[in-house]
Amino acid sequence: MENLVDQFHFSWLSAFKEIGARVCLEMDELFKGKGYGKPLGKGAGGDTTLVLDRKAENAILGILERLHADGEQFTFISEEMGERKFGREDAVILADPVDGSNNAKYGIPFFSTALVMASGRKLSDAALGYIINIGTGDEFWAIKGAGAFKNGIRITTSDRTDLGMVNIEAASPRRDLQKAMPLLSCARKVRCLGSTALDLACLAAGATDALIVPSASRSFDFSAGWLIVKEAGGLLTDLAGNPLDNIPLGLERTTPFIGASNKTVLDKALQALGGCS
């Protein structure tokens, strides 16, 4: 484990935690005022950029610029501003400044900041994933090979083997609910919470059994969560059950996916998508 988790990882974890604290502070200030929810135009990822997304991204950028001035080399990829080179292209920092912008904008207390540090441009290169629940301050993180943690305590996915609590992200309700209905119909309970990164954190921490994202998602939405779920013992695949390891890290929409707490639940979920058993 000494080889996997060195000072380098902990320096970045420390930076991510500083970013998390800063974003929480910015959001707290923002929600006292009236500025949030005001569209600023399209972000690089295609979504309408909101004051809150811009504020969060600037908070992240400020800290990354300081790290670069101190000698760190990396390329920063973020939902709003796109890609910015800080010296190296093979080390990537990927950010979703506010995952669950609609919740933040409307006032549903379930949104987050998600950050990934990767040694290359594929999902399997993700080395450190970090997600913070901006409403509650809960922090989830994982280092490749070293496990997953919530607020410093190790977490594992649930060992339940049924489709008990099934979560969905429905970017386009009509299409996505229709597509996921065979699975949702088999579930004992269903949730649709509005932040993919936090959904994955919930799956990793054993709060849910499965997650389906029927629309093609962007890697900054799920890459931090992918590593945290994986390190907590869970699985993420595309809707045919193929691993996501070779998904490119970037701004483009890549793939729909399904997450599960263990292999038994994954098999049941994939089977259910073809009709309830």
Next chain:
Amino acid sequence: MENLVDQFHFSWLSAFKEIGARVCLEMDELFKGKGYGKPLGKGAGGDTTLVLDRKAENAILGILERLHADGEQFTFISEEMGERKFGREDAVILADPVDGSNNAKYGIPFFSTALVMASGRKLSDAALGYIINIGTGDEFWAIKGAGAFKNGIRITTSDRTDLGMVNIEAASPRRDLQKAMPLLSCARKVRCLGSTALDLACLAAGATDALIVPSASRSFDFSAGWLIVKEAGGLLTDLAGNPLDNIPLGLERTTPFIGASNKTVLDKALQALGGCS
């Protein structure tokens, strides 16, 4: 307004806020340990009683017993213990100790305590409604005729007129999603959050545009929220558009319902239930 909001209401609001603080503390203690989620048998309302429900109810009961010893007369109706008389039957305190028990049990940070003080046995007798988000500490309350408040600041429902953010509670996913699908398909965004009381608080505060609960619900789930939504300018009806005023306050399941931020959204939602326009 002097006639509507007197010291009596504020005494009860103060008691409800004390209960809210006490329940938050109990839950905080509980979640550090391992006891939550352990079934204790069936509650009076039919759900499996969990340690956390019992803990929350005991916290409420302790404060109500003290108030009764100080001279208050009322009947207490609660999800877990059923009905208990403290001197009078025409003044009712209705409680859902933990609304969103599954979220609390599994670890999804969206659950609440809901309390109502009513001058009789019908929903329209509700005089004071109180909901606290146990995860964030946000308090929502309304006094009949005096408006609705979140953390002491007046709230109103959204003046948006489209089916933007539509919320559903799906007690039985297969049946409820099927029933609500015509409405959900018309929505720009869909949420399924798992706490009816907090859903209603979100509607009252302008976070969502509509809420559908397709299964017959129990009044302790929605009576606090009914008053808060109404006082914030919103509407709650059954699925045919009839008001809920005469719904009895008690333990039995009464009616499915729909909530909307204003009349335009309500009409659109009711129409959508018969097929998207």
